[in-house]
Structure formats: structure tokens, C-alpha cells
Amino acid sequence: MSDPSESKVKYYGIPFVLLFGFWLILSPGISAQTVFLGGAVSLLVVIYSKDLLFHEDEMPLYRLKHFLNMMHFIGILLVEIVKANIDVAKIVLNPALPIKPQFIRVPMMLKNDMNKVIFGNSVTLTPGTLTVDIDEDGFIIHALTDEAAEAMKDSFIETWVVRQEESE
Amino acid sequence: MIQNGLIVILLVGGIFFFLVGTMGLLRLPDAFTRMHATTKCDTLGAGLVLVALIVHQGFHMISLKLLVILVFIWITNPTAAHIIAKAAYHSQEKPSEVKVMGKE
Amino acid sequence: MNTAFIATSIGLALLTFFCLYRAYAGPTAVDRVVAINVITTKVAMLIALLSIITGQEIFVDVALIYAMMGFIATICVSKYIEKGKLY
Numbered sequence: 001m002s003d004p005s006e007s008k009v010k011y012y013g014i015p016f017v018l019l020f021g022f023w024l025i026l027s028p029g030i031s032a033q034t035v036f037l038g039g040a041v042s043l044l045v046v047i048y049s050k051d052l053l054f055h056e057d058e059m060p061l062y063r064l065k066h067f068l069n070m071m072h073f074i075g076i077l078l079v080e081i082v083k084a085n086i087d088v089a090k091i092v093l094n095p096a097l098p099i100k101p102q103f104i105r106v107p108m109m110l111k112n113d114m115n116k117v118i119f120g121n122s123v124t125l126t127p128g129t130l131t132v133d134i135d136e137d138g139f140i141i142h143a144l145t146d147e148a149a150e151a152m153k154d155s156f157i158e159t160w161v162v163r164q165e166e167s168e
Numbered sequence: 169m170i171q172n173g174l175i176v177i178l179l180v181g182g183i184f185f186f187l188v189g190t191m192g193l194l195r196l197p198d199a200f201t202r203m204h205a206t207t208k209c210d211t212l213g214a215g216l217v218l219v220a221l222i223v224h225q226g227f228h229m230i231s232l233k234l235l236v237i238l239v240f241i242w243i244t245n246p247t248a249a250h251i252i253a254k255a256a257y258h259s260q261e262k263p264s265e266v267k268v269m270g271k272e
Numbered sequence: 273m274n275t276a277f278i279a280t281s282i283g284l285a286l287l288t289f290f291c292l293y294r295a296y297a298g299p300t301a302v303d304r305v306v307a308i309n310v311i312t313t314k315v316a317m318l319i320a321l322l323s324i325i326t327g328q329e330i331f332v333d334v335a336l337i338y339a340m341m342g343f344i345a346t347i348c349v350s351k352y353i354e355k356g357k358l359y
């Protein structure tokens with residue numbers, strides 16, 4: 001935890017910038033009227049919903065280092081997603097349907113909620129696996145084939161998310 | 169010319185993955201396996217179609233809006249799949265044995 | 273270039289009808305929710321394609337809102353299946 005005033009800036013500043021950017025993208029043109037109105041509305045929304053915003057501890061992406069790390073991860077993930085889709089296409093287009101659906105459990109190794117979300121969504125997008133439930137003990141994952149279930153051991157997603165959580 | 173070729177390749181890829189997703193939805197035996205096909209293929213198919221539209225538009229205000237749709241779909245589609253899967257998992261009987269994978 | 277976009281739109285519309293069969297046939301409520309989720313994504317893509325084909329920029333906003341509404345609808349129906357109430 002660094003300087004408290006700096007974390008205050010992040011706590012209110014980042015949601016405001018995101019909301020204001022979204023407003024500018026949706027508004028028909030940039031004029032004094034739209035900028036002023038958008039700024040006022042974004043500020044009101046941020047102040048009104050301040051209980052719902054993320055603290056810096058809860059949201060790892062608020063730190064620049066973690067954000068850049070995440071961008072690198074997304075690059076790797078995109079390649080994996082294309083491979084995943086080709087795998088699924090092969091299974092679905094195969095007339096014999098070579099599937100063996102099963103549930104597996106991955107023990108919980110994360111504390112941060114946002115990292116859990118990143119892990120779950122990445123698992124859903126990679127080959128043959130689908131996150132079903134997250135509880136205190138671990139992730140319940142539905143696997144389409146035996147190979148997909150085996151691949152969950154020491155997957156690159158797990159390695160990466162654990163590294164992200166440990167790097168403070 | 170290169171731009172047009174790129175757009176056609178992206179569109180063909182997008183429609184192919186949409187086709188695979190739909191075939192999976194129709195062919196696979198139960199709700200979980202159907203979700204496998206639809207989430208992965210629909211997410212990538214939507215991404216490819218939107219990238220084709222962005223390439224067609226070039227650097228423009230609409231491209232930015234299309235990019236917002238792209239990011240939104242890529243975040244919400246796996247999340248929606250997770251919520252549906254959770255509902256399905258809790259509304260059926262629990263599987264008797266669950267294999268444990270991952271780091272020991 | 274418009275021809276390619278129109279062909280893609282026609283393909284998407286046909287695929288949407290096939291998804292509709294799964295929403296009709298079921299057999300469980302979860303299958304129907306999956307089908308509706310897929311249809312929502314496809315229709316959002318159709319609207320985005322349509323806005324480029326007709327040159328009506330305003331339709332892109334409609335596609336964005338449609339995708340958002342589909343996500344909310346999926347969450348609501350899933351919560352209802354899981355708990356029997358929405359909250």
C-alpha cells in the first residue's frame with residue numbers, strides 16, 4: 001500500500017476516466033456541450049456509486065506493472081483461443097463425436113477475486129474446458145475430453161495468474 | 169486489394185466458427201458440452217466479424233465503437249457461460265466423484 | 273465489398289434459425305438459455321453488419337445495447353433457474 005492520497009486518486013479517477021471515455025465514444029461529436037455534460041454525469045455516477053468501486057488491493061489491474069503483464073498474457077491467450085476453436089471444430093465436425101464429458105476440480109490457489117475471474121474466464125476460452133463453479137475449495141471445471149482434463153495440470157494460465165498474484 | 173482480401177478471409181473465418189458453434193449446439197448430447205461449442209466458437213466468430221468490419225472502416229469513430237462491442241463481447245461471453253453452467257450444475261444432481269487436477 | 277457483408281449476413285440469419293430449433297426443442301431450460309445467448313450474439317453481429325451495409329452509423333449503438341441487454345437477460349434467467357428468484 002503506497003501513499004493513501006494516491007490510492008484515492010486511483011479509486012475515483014480510473015472509473016471516472018473509463019466512464020468519460022465511454023461517453024465520448026457514444027456521443028455524436030465532440031463539442032463543449034457534450035464534454036461538459038459527460039464530465040458532470042460521469043462525476044455524479046462515480047460519487048453516487050462510490051461503495052461499488054474497486055479498491056487498489058482488490059483490483060490488480062490498477063497497477064501499471066500488472067496491467068502491462070496482463071496485456072502480454074492476453075497476447076499469449078489469443079493464440080491459445082484460436083487453437084482451442086480449431087480443436088472444438090475438429091471434435092464437432094467429426095462424425096463419431098469423440099467426447100468424454102467429465103467434471104474435474106482444481107484446488108484454489110488464488111486469494112484475489114479479480115484474479116479468480118481472470119482465471120475462470122481464461123479457462124472457459126481455452127481448449128475443451130469450461131468453468132462451472134468457484135467456491136472456497138477450488139474451481140469445478142467441466143472438461144470435454146480426457147486430454148483437456150489432463151491439460152489442466154500446471155496449465156500456463158495457472159502459472160501466469162499465480163505469478164501475477166505473487167508479484168507485489 | 170490487400171484490405172479486401174483480408175476482410176474476406178476474416179469474414180469466412182467468422183462464419184465458419186459461427187457454423188461450428190451452431191453445429192455443436194445441435195449435435196452435442198447435453199447442456200454442458202453444448203456450452204463448450206457455443207462459447208468458444210461464438211466468441212471467436214464475433215471477434216473475427218467485428219475485426220473485418222474494423223478493417224473495412226479504417227481509422228474512424230465507428231471503428232472505436234466496434235472495438236467497444238468487441239471488448240464487451242469478449243468479456244461477457246465467458247462470464248455468461250459461467251453463470252449458465254453454475255445454474256445447470258446446481259439444478260441437477262451432483263456428480264458422485266470429482267477428479268482433482270492441478271498442483272499438489 | 274458490400275456483397276461479402278451481405279453474404280455473411282444471410283449466413284448468420286440462416287444459422288440463427290438453426291439455433292432457434294435448439295431453443296424450441298429444449299429438452300431442459302438450460303439448453304434454451306444457451307440457445308438464446310447464442311442467438312443474441314449472432315443478432316448483435318447482424319445489426320453491426322447491417323449498419324455498415326446501409327451506412328447508418330447509428331445502428332452500431334443499437335448493436336452495443338443489444339449485446340448488453342442479452343447479457344443481462346442471460347444472467348436474469350440463469351439466476352431464476354438456479355434460485356427460483358432473481359436476487
